[in-house]
Each structure stands twice: as C-alpha cells, then as structure tokens.
C-alpha cells in the first residue's frame with residue numbers, strides 16, 4: 001500500500017484537567033501518520049522550522065514513517081498550537097495558533113509522494129489541501145479532515161476541496177456548522193452532495209457514525225476509565241481508518257464490511273491516543289494491543305453474544 005498524509009506538523013502546548021505539556025510533538029499529520037503506520041507504509045509531507053529536531057523526526061522514524069517530504073525551512077518556525085480542555089473533553093478551546101512555516105508553504109511533492117494510491121488531507125488551510133489533491137492526481141482514494149477555523153474563514157475554499165475527496169471526516173458539530181443543517185443525517189447528506197461518497201461524523205466520547213448513500217453504521221467510543229488528553233484523537237481515528245482501508249486496497253472503500261472494520265480500527269487508535277498526552281501512548285503501542293481492543297469492540301457491540309431468551 002502507499003499512503004500519503006499532508007497536514008500540520010506541530011508543537012503543541014496543551015492543558016487538560018489531568019495535566020499539561022508546554023511543548024510536545026503534535027500536528028494533524030503527525031497523529032495521523034503514527035496511527036496509520038500500524039497498517040503499512042506511510043509518507044508524511046509538510047514544512048517544519050529550524051526548531052524541529054532529530055528527536056521529533058525520530059518519533060516518526062521509529063514507527064517507520066517516511067519523512068523524505070518533510071521540508072525544513074531555514075530560519076522558519078514550526079506550526080504552534082496552544083489549546084486547553086475543560087472537564088468536557090469533547091471541546092478544545094484554542095488559545096493560540098501560529099502558522100509559522102505554513103504561512104507561505106507551497107506544496108512541492110516528490111514523485112514518490114505524488115504516486116501514492118491513498119491520500120489524506122489532514123487539517124490545514126483548505127487551499128493547501130486542494131493544491132496537494134491536484135498534485136496527487138493518481139490517488140484512487142482521498143480523505144479529508146477540517147475544523148471550525150476554516151469553516152469560518154475559508155468556507156468556499158473548503159467546499160471546493162471537499163468536492164475533490166471520497167471520504168470526509170469531521171466532527172459532528174463541524175458538519176452541522178458547515179452545512180447549516182442541525183439534523184446530523186441531513187447534514188451528512190449535504191456533505192455527500194458536495195462530492196464525497198462516505199462521510200464520517202466524529203462524536204468525541206460518544207463515538208463515530210458513518211454515512212454512505214445507502215448505509216449507516218455507528219460505534220460507541222471505547223469505554224475508557226482514564227482519559228488524559230484528547231488532542232489528536234480525530235487524526236488517530238482517521239489514521240486507523242484510512243491506514244486499514246489502504247492496506248485492503250483503495251477499491252475496498254466500496255465494501256460495507258471493510259468500512260465497518262475501518263470504523264473499528266479508527267475507534268481503537270483514537271481510544272489509545274487519548275490515554276496519554278500527545279503522541280505518548282500511540283508511539284508505544286503494539287499491533288497486538290490494537291487487535292486486542294478490536295476484539296473487545298466486536299464483543300461489546302455484537303447482539304450475537306446475547307443468549308437467546
């Protein structure tokens with residue numbers, strides 16, 4: 001499989017009711033690529049500044065992620081995000097966003113990256129997402145994530161970008177905000193009418209729902225007793241989902257059973273992500289732990305395990 005992700009590569013400052021970190025490796029593309037790396041080869045593309053060091057690259061290399069398309073900009077500063085969460089961990093409150101090297105980033109992908117079969121446009125300015133989509137004209141399956149900031153400041157561009165992908169992953173509140181449609185089913189249909197054939201609504205601690213033209217599937221989140229930091233959960237979800245899908249071949253996205261398993265792998269990776277700060281849990285994860293939690297999801301959600309009454 002060949003899977004490329006483009007999105008933010010960042011330093012994050014995060015405060016939750018359970019602790020804080022002043023500067024840790026983060027970014028949508030980082031969380032995505034670590035999660036997807038359990039399923040096959042992943043390439044990550046995007047700019048970083050001079051402050052991005054070998055330690056940060058090492059986290060990606062340890063998981064086998066190809067970083068050849070990470071561009072280090074001389075004199076530049078890496079994207080920085082500061083956020084905080086109240087006791088409702090579903091809502092991140094952004095306190096600061098410094099685009100740094102993303103401010104004048106012009107994607108120039110290597111031939112290897114342009115040939116990726118599967119592409120994920122992780123959260124970043126939608127004009128950049130579209131430029132990348134256009135460069136990867138051979139990609140047979142493309143997904144995208146976005147956020148309220150871009151709905152509010154670059155809506156038209158975001159709608160055009162959504163028109164060029166097969167799968168849209170967004171928070172339920174953002175799907176409603178984008179479509180100005182309060183009913184989630186109708187809002188998902190409205191996103192599908194923009195282009196994608198699959199819409200995944202992420203619902204934080206309540207799980208995720210998948211909409212296609214003729215189907216619906218929903219999973220709860222894994223019932224964790226310890227949640228320390230939800231940052232990156234959405235990207236880890238998308239990484240587990242698309243990583244698995246890419247490993248099955250891009251055309252498998254039309255198979256309802258494969259899509260359900262992809263939803264489950266997404267939920268598994270997201271659940272591990274939130275157990276600790278930033279990338280700390282996912283970078284130490286094993287495939288056995290992933291399969292173990294996948295099996296728990298199977299028994300937790302199956303009516304077949306109820307004894308006939």
Ligand code: AMP
Pocket residue numbers: 008010011012026027028031080081097123124125149230231232233234235236
């Ligand atoms: P999520 O999966 O939604 O929790 O995404 C968390 C990641 O998104 C953090 O690691 C941030 O670095 C990154 N992020 C926050 N704001 C932005 C933004 N405006 N553009 C791109 N990435 C962002």
